[in-house]
Amino acid sequence: MITRVDDYLHAVPLSGAVAEQVGPFTLFRSTTVWPYYARPVPGSGATIDPVDIEAVRARCQELEIPLSFEWVVETCPSLGPAAAAARLSVVEHPLLVLERDDFRPASAAARCEILPPDGAVLRQARAVASLAFADLGTAVGEAGPEDRDAKAAEISDDLVDGLVDRARRGVTVSAGAFTDHAMVASGAHQPVGATTEIVGVGTLPSMRRRGLAAAVTSVLAEHAFANGVDLILLSAESKPVAAVYERLGFRRIATAGAAE
Incomplete structure (x- = not known):
């Protein structure tokens, strides 16, 4: 299972990057408006x-690009200590998987749906995620709809065009939760073959503790399973966040490492 997950994580950047070998790493040079990272070659030991x-x-x-690494700790345990010795900031997160038979769908008092490849809609989804990840955790915060609209206005057209392109190509599938016709939670999954990763699930901080993140994740999982996927993975920001996904049937199998 971990080998399959590691292989997927090595393949998924290729929808928006060119791979280059640098020693024991593959460096993914972005062809989009956001940066990628380097990963140890799977199975190299x-x-x-x-x-x-x-x-x-x-x-x-x-290349004038940011320096960052991502990896599965269990497949390359030496990378974290080496990155720390090279003065990089190293973090680790729970890595979870979900199989079809373990899936327990969730619902919330909000409309949740897969989003179309529409620039205005995807701009709003990106704004929700930006505010959510600027205020990490599960506690109710201050940022709300007005902050979302202000953040959406700051997002570049180039970034939105990139999101629309990925949506049209099917390499990123986004979902949102809506109250009063406005988006309050969002997330996405990125299929490669029969495996996908759910990424960027976030709720407006002022709207937390209402089951919205779980509901968005559930819609994404349902879409993935209905479209040929049989294994879903995700990296949770912390153990309390992982507990949200475990209620849907996710289980922890490893640890995701990141350094920059």
């Missing part, structure tokens, strides 16, 4: 040293 991190740092400086 390489032991990562700080010198390997420095080689990627040097290449990123040449």
